Amino acid sequence: MSDRLRIALQKKGRLADDSFALLKACGLRFAIRGGGLLARVKNMPIDLLLVRDDDIPSFVSNDAADIGIVGENVLVEEQLTGELDATIAMRLGFSRCRLCLAAPDGGTVKSKTDLSGTRIATTYPGVTRRFLSDSGIDAKLVEMKGAVELAPSIGVAESICDLVSSGATLEANGLSAFETILKSEAVLIRSSRELSAAKTELLDKLLRRIEGVIKSSETKYIMLNAPKSQVAAITNLLPGSDAPTVMPLAGNDELVAVQAVCTENVFWETLEDLKALGARAILVLPIEKMMS
Numbered sequence: 001m002s003d004r005l006r007i008a009l010q011k012k013g014r015l016a017d018d019s020f021a022l023l024k025a026c027g028l029r030f031a032i033r034g035g036g037l038l039a040r041v042k043n044m045p046i047d048l049l050l051v052r053d054d055d056i057p058s059f060v061s062n063d064a065a066d067i068g069i070v071g072e073n074v075l076v077e078e079q080l081t082g083e084l085d086a087t088i089a090m091r092l093g094f095s096r097c098r099l100c101l102a103a104p105d106g107g108t109v110k111s112k113t114d115l116s117g118t119r120i121a122t123t124y125p126g127v128t129r130r131f132l133s134d135s136g137i138d139a140k141l142v143e144m145k146g147a148v149e150l151a152p153s154i155g156v157a158e159s160i161c162d163l164v165s166s167g168a169t170l171e172a173n174g175l176s177a178f179e180t181i182l183k184s185e186a187v188l189i190r191s192s193r194e195l196s197a198a199k200t201e202l203l204d205k206l207l208r209r210i211e212g213v214i215k216s217s218e219t220k221y222i223m224l225n226a227p228k229s230q231v232a233a234i235t236n237l238l239p240g241s242d243a244p245t246v247m248p249l250a251g252n253d254e255l256v257a258v259q260a261v262c263t264e265n266v267f268w269e270t271l272e273d274l275k276a277l278g279a280r281a282i283l284v285l286p287i288e289k290m291m292s
C-alpha cells in the first residue's frame with residue numbers, strides 16, 4: 001500500500017456528514033462528489049474510502065483501510081460475529097444512539113423476564129445473542145436486514161432489538177423500549193497492524209487534532225459583568241473553569257468584568273442562574289481551536 005493514510009468513512013447516512021465535518025475541522029481539505037469510492041485529501045497524504053458503514057470494520061481489519069469511523073454498535077456486532085482485527089482508538093461523541101429491546105404497547109412482553117420462548121427481530125444478532133446468553137434467556141432471533149420496527153405488526157416477532165435515538169420511530173410504530181443493551185457513538189477504529197513511520201506520525205497528528213476539535217466544541221469562552229460582592233458565587237457557577245480573569249470596569253466601582261474558559265457545556269440554565277446572581281451583559285463565545 002502507498003504511504004497515504006487511508007480512512008474508511010460512511011459515504012451517505014447518519015455518520016457521513018459529521019465524519020466529513022470532523023475531518024474538515026481537523027484541517028483536511030477534500031470534496032465529496034458523485035459516486036466516487038475514493039476522495040483524495042488535497043493538503044495531506046490522506047485518502048478517504050467512501051463505503052457502506054457495515055463494511056468499515058472488515059476493511060480496517062483486512063488492510064483495505066488504515067483507520068475508519070463507524071458506529072460502536074456496528075463495530076461490536078462485527079467483533080461478535082466474525083474474526084475482526086479492529087478496536088476503538090478514539091470515541092468521537094456524535095451519532096449517539098442506543099440498541100434497545102422494545103415491544104408493542106399493551107402487549108405480552110413488558111420486560112426482559114417476558115422474553116423466554118418468544119421471537120425477537122433484529123439486525124444485530126450478535127449483540128442481541130450476547131445479551132440473551134448473559135441474562136440466561138432462551139428466545140429465538142429473527143434476523144432482518146431493515147424495517148425491524150414492523151416485525152411485531154406483521155406477526156414475525158413479539159419484540160424487536162433496534163437502534164433508538166429520539167424514540168420517534170418506536171412511538172410511530174406503537175412500540176416502547178424496555179431494556180438498553182448497548183450504548184453507541186461514532187468511534188475511530190484501527191487494527192493491531194503496525195503502520196509505517198510516516199503513517200504513524202500522520203495518524204498521531206490526526207488524533208491530536210481530533211482531540212482538539214472535540215475539546216474546543218465543548219469549551220466556551222464566557223464574558224460577563226458582575227457585582228463585586230457576587231464574584232465568588234458567580235465564578236463558582238461557571239462550568240469547568242478554574243481561574244477566571246476579574247478586571248475593573250472603567251468608571252464603575254460596583255461592577256467588575258469576569259472572563260473565563262469553561263471546559264464543560266454552558267447551558268441556558270447556567271445563564272439564568274448567573275443572571276439571578278446579578279451578572280449582566282453575559283456573552284458565551286465559541287472557541288475555534290485548542291491545543292494544550
Ligand SMILES: Nc1ncnc2c1ncn2[C@@H]1O[C@H](COP(=O)(O)OP(=O)(O)OP(=O)(O)O)[C@@H](O)[C@H]1O
Pocket residue numbers: 010011012013014015051052053054070071072073074095096097163164165166184185186
Ligand atoms: N437515529 C439515530 N440517531 C443517531 N445515530 C444513529 C441513528 N440511527 C443510527 N445511528 C448511527 O449511525 C450509524 C449509521 O446509520 P445509518 O442509518 O446511516 O446506517 P445504514 O442505513 O446502515 O447506512 P449504510 O447505507 O452506510 O449501510 C448506525 O450504525 C448508528 O451508529
Ligand SMILES: O=P(O)(O)OC[C@H]1O[C@H](OP(=O)(O)OP(=O)(O)O)[C@H](O)[C@@H]1O
Pocket residue numbers: 014146147162163164165166167168169170
Ligand atoms: O429513535 P429515532 O430517532 O426515531 O431513531 C431510530 C431510527 O433511526 C435509524 O434508522 P434511520 O432513520 O437511519 O433509517 P434506516 O432504518 O433506513 O436505517 C434506526 O435504525 C431507527 O430506525
Ligand SMILES: [Mg+2]
Pocket residue numbers: 052053054
Ligand atoms: Mg449499513
